[in-house]
Amino acid sequence: MTPKRMLRFVPILLLGLTGCQDALDSVSNKVEHPLPAKLVNKMKAQDMSTRSPIMMRIFKEEGVLEVWKQKGNGRFDIIASYEICKWSGKLGPKFKEGDRQAPEGYYRIYPAQMNPNSSYYLSFNMGYPNSYDRSYGRTGSNLMVHGACSSAGCYSMTDEQVLEIYGFARDAFKGGQKYFIVEALPFRMTPENMARHRDSEHFEFWKMLKTGYDHFELTKRPPSVEVCDRQYVFNQVPEVENAAFMANASCPPASVPTTLATAYSAYEKSWNQAFAKAVTKFDGEEARQIAAEEAKAEAEARRAEREAERQSRIAANGGQTPAPVLSLFASGNPLKALTAGPGPVAALAAPAPAPEAAPQSTAAQVETEAEPEQTLGGIPVPQPNPAAPAEVAEAAKPGQPDQSDKPFWKIWSKN
Structure with missing residues (x-):
């Protein structure tokens, strides 16, 4: 906006702001x-x-x-x-x-x-x-x-x-x-509002004010308000003519007109039922809120515990964060993925401990005993039989190269 247009705009704005005052x-x-x-x-x-x-x-x-x-x-x-x-x-x-x-x-x-x-x-x-x-x-x-x-x-x-x-x-x-x-x-002195504020330090004071509020709701006429015995009293008709209501003195003998008393009794009964229902409702909502807050706090505690364990593992690994398994699969090295990090798969893929030296066997034992099996993490790995190359060749399917001399994991990863 140009300065000239701005000067024309300001009086219009001020006029809008001061319209009520004008x-x-x-x-x-x-x-x-x-x-x-x-x-x-x-x-x-x-x-x-x-x-x-x-x-x-x-x-x-x-x-x-x-x-x-x-x-x-x-x-x-x-x-x-x-x-x-x-x-x-x-x-x-x-x-x-x-x-x-x-x-x-x-x-x-x-x-x-x-x-x-x-x-x-x-x-x-x-x-x-x-x-x-x-x-x-x-x-x-x-x-x-x-x-x-x-x-x-x-x-x-x-x-x-x-x-x-x-x-x-x-x-x-x-x-x-x-x-x-x-x-x-x-x-407004409704059952819901009173139930919502029932724990206030002023609740008893408000209950007293509510009587005058209720009388007006019933009659649609302003209540007659007096103070005696340090309490508000409403629509009280003294039994003695011209009896005085004194704030710091006991209330004189008085009563509410019969018609109003009857109507108010029925009103109070219905109101109290609604109030009890509102209290139950708010108590249920408060209980659900408390339960939700407790569940949230428990979940946060579990997350903090898992994070502490993760940090502990990182510290034990010399500050190195273990590579995610999925990224290793994506790199085209499934065996490394299976053996990465702690876990049962890594245990299976771990090299088997070196066998203890066997005692010297006789020639007859060498001819009759089978050659010890080679394993991958405890899983037997089939080995080619050098004594029967013809049988291995015959076992190969037509049109497929002989893979008997390849390690097991290379054959698996290719297939």
Whole structure:
């Protein structure tokens, strides 16, 4: 690309990169900026008012923030889902100031927690630490959902996303909602996910959060969340009117409404069966993985042992690597191939030890005893009989030369 064309190309590239920012710069009043028409139309199609109550769910592992909105029948349905730009830390709750951990739990968001003048475009404070967190002495401040796509313990969105999220909350408060709940969860509390994370140090904490998650899955209504006896409790109706739930005190006598309790009992039974099945599945997969790793390690050990033996043989051979047998066959010397290197074939082809000197025989014994056989590695080799040359000549087939005076191995290799 020529310099002149490059100069024409750069502004086009920058325009593509800053398109979203240009759209936001055109927003004259971000605090009161209306929700996009496509969302308004979607709400109407799902029997939702623009000012009906909302609830939000955050799933760390999936990296998703969901906005749920109340329909005409009082139940909630999802209206928007956003990919979280950044969140810091790992799965599990926040413990102390400076650990850069995004919180997990149930948090109430009141109008006073909305920040229209945020340094991160727009934001709302999650209200960490809540009464549950404080009951365990957990510390931290300014934990938010905000824009600017940067995080040090917060859930960070893009500016364009937070403009919509802020608009949903603003309109719900205008409709009279006193506060909305944010469920900040490590993952969707399915049997498979819980089975996969069952060995985590936070598993008991997540089991507690799961009760509120399950209640919402059953009712599609945000759970009533309280804290007592240093535990989250959900949809509890006190037996005594106006009984208080105190985080560090025992829970007052209370129970879940009968309809919900019955539905939850059946749900839990089915869920526990699915969880047990998932555990068996993951245990089997882990066992297969362990067996595969052990087999791999054993094979590597055998290869290392064979290599050590090979190196030992090379060292014993004065550093010379034995020529491969196939290469000797290819060279046209099969006998050398058979006798190359250690092995049973080489033993057969090895020269026989020299016979010990026999005692002097008499003339009669010389005439009657057969001449000692010659062998090749212990294998008898037929020898020509000098006393009967005529018989040898007659044994030759017509048209073939007499080969009786050739060594056995030469005849074999030629045939």
